[in-house]
Amino acid sequence: MRVIECRKEFFMIGRNDICWCGSGQKWKKCHYPNESSPQRKSKESTREEYLRQHRIIIKDQKQIDGIRASCHLASRILEAACAKAKVGVTTQELNDYAHKLHDAAGAIPAPLNYGHPPFPKSICTSLNDVICHGIPNEIPLKEGDILNIDVTCILNGYYGDCSAMVMIGEVDAEKRLVVDVSYNCLMRAIEIIKPGIAISAIGDVIENYAHSKNCSVVYQFVGHGVGINFHEGPQISHHRNYNSILLVPGMTFTIEPMINAGSREAIIDPIDQWTARTKDGKASAQWEHTLLVTEDGHEILTNWKR
Template sequence: MREELKFMGKIVIKTPEQIDGIRKSSKLAAQALDFAEQFVRPGVNTEFIDDKIDEFVRSHGAISATKGYNGYPKSSCISLNDVICHGIPSKTTVLKEGDILNIDVTTILDGYYGDTSRMFTVGEITEEADRLIETTLHCLDLGIEQVKPGNRFGNIGFVINRYAKAKGYSVVYEFCGHGVGVDFHEEPQVDHASRRNSGPEMRPGMIFTIEPMINQGKPKAVIDRNDGWTARTIDKRLSAQFEHTILVTQTGYEVLTDIHNDYPIT
């Protein structure tokens, strides 16, 4: 959310009890995205999808972290096409053939936070949109591969930015990943475009998100003046994003929001 660039304080090293709680919340957030997929169809409005996500999360004993957060009105962020992030679900935003969208869910389960997002497609999409989505997912994968004790956070953004630029895309720099788990937004700030070997060292027990936002055109975002949240590309070109919550282990990483075994525990 908007406060991702305003952290204060130290990076929290989570205890085993906290890690267990964050792991459970993270898995629930990922399950909510799987549940939402069935509703991503032409003619469906995004408020309906948000309502279904809210029902699912509450039925599992959790609540949404976004609803009421600094006045944000909904239980998820649903960002279509040229919306980079923080798209507010509404009855008037109706999915149509060829749309691409990111759904972002953060759950609070027993006081612990889990945060994840991924891209969805509506019917047949263009080759350009498909390439953007594929590149963005690979950017996330490259960032995750950098997670290990002793490495520096700047290397996450370094490899993401290098790859995205090589593919002809730009990396949004106005929003970032962040520590998460015992609060919604914690230290560290995880930039997706940064200098090699910059930033704090990773240590076992740190938990944070990596959530690259990759644009077809220029990297800059424009915030909607009416709602104060919706961030769009300045040139109206497409944007894509994927996000996982990741734990630094003793030897590598565990992707806490991975419920499909896409990532090994290292």
């Protein structure tokens, strides 16, 4: 597997151009190789080194096709699981159903046994004040709950990652607000994705919109590169930040803003070491897509429908 296959038109820069590292300085004053170096690096190899350092993998067409297929499968599993989320159903039942769908498609649920400690289930189910990484259990869903279902599958070695919210029956105004705001944050951010856009612009769009609706953005968790691995570079912060890495065609990553009705602060369950909850107990919501940066814009690889 090649870490990167780059095209010169995106990575050839002049000495007076802004450096690719995001420092804001000219290349000649930042990462331009020392003229006296006996083994001076080329512009292309310097850029390649930078992408490696940040674990950013520019995908070739074969990889894109494989990631797209995995994303489509993850979307179908997500839609099927969301359709089954009703009053009286347990999140463990949703987990078991999603696992069977993975098996039927010859895929592997990426969360299962991932990390330290190993995540114990095949999907994440985050209920009400749970921000993310909720663990399926035997407690039945009830009227007024909001639930995030997060599906990541591995198909033929490629990863597809997505999540969506389900409102169980009639929910109160605060929960409905945070569900809608989180979705709108995601879709507004996706609208700006194209080559040449700084990653920081994603966080600007999301946090500005969330604050306009009196909601907060969780800082502790981020979007990420995905496709060849579960988690790759670049890191996609959903709040205002200074990440001026520019998007280029072939990047694949998630945008998955976690929006709270109250404070942005999160606490991690000290027992299971996975479940993240809002510190103030207020509702949280999240939607997630995997994106591909194309030559003239973007493609939403996870084609689930709300």
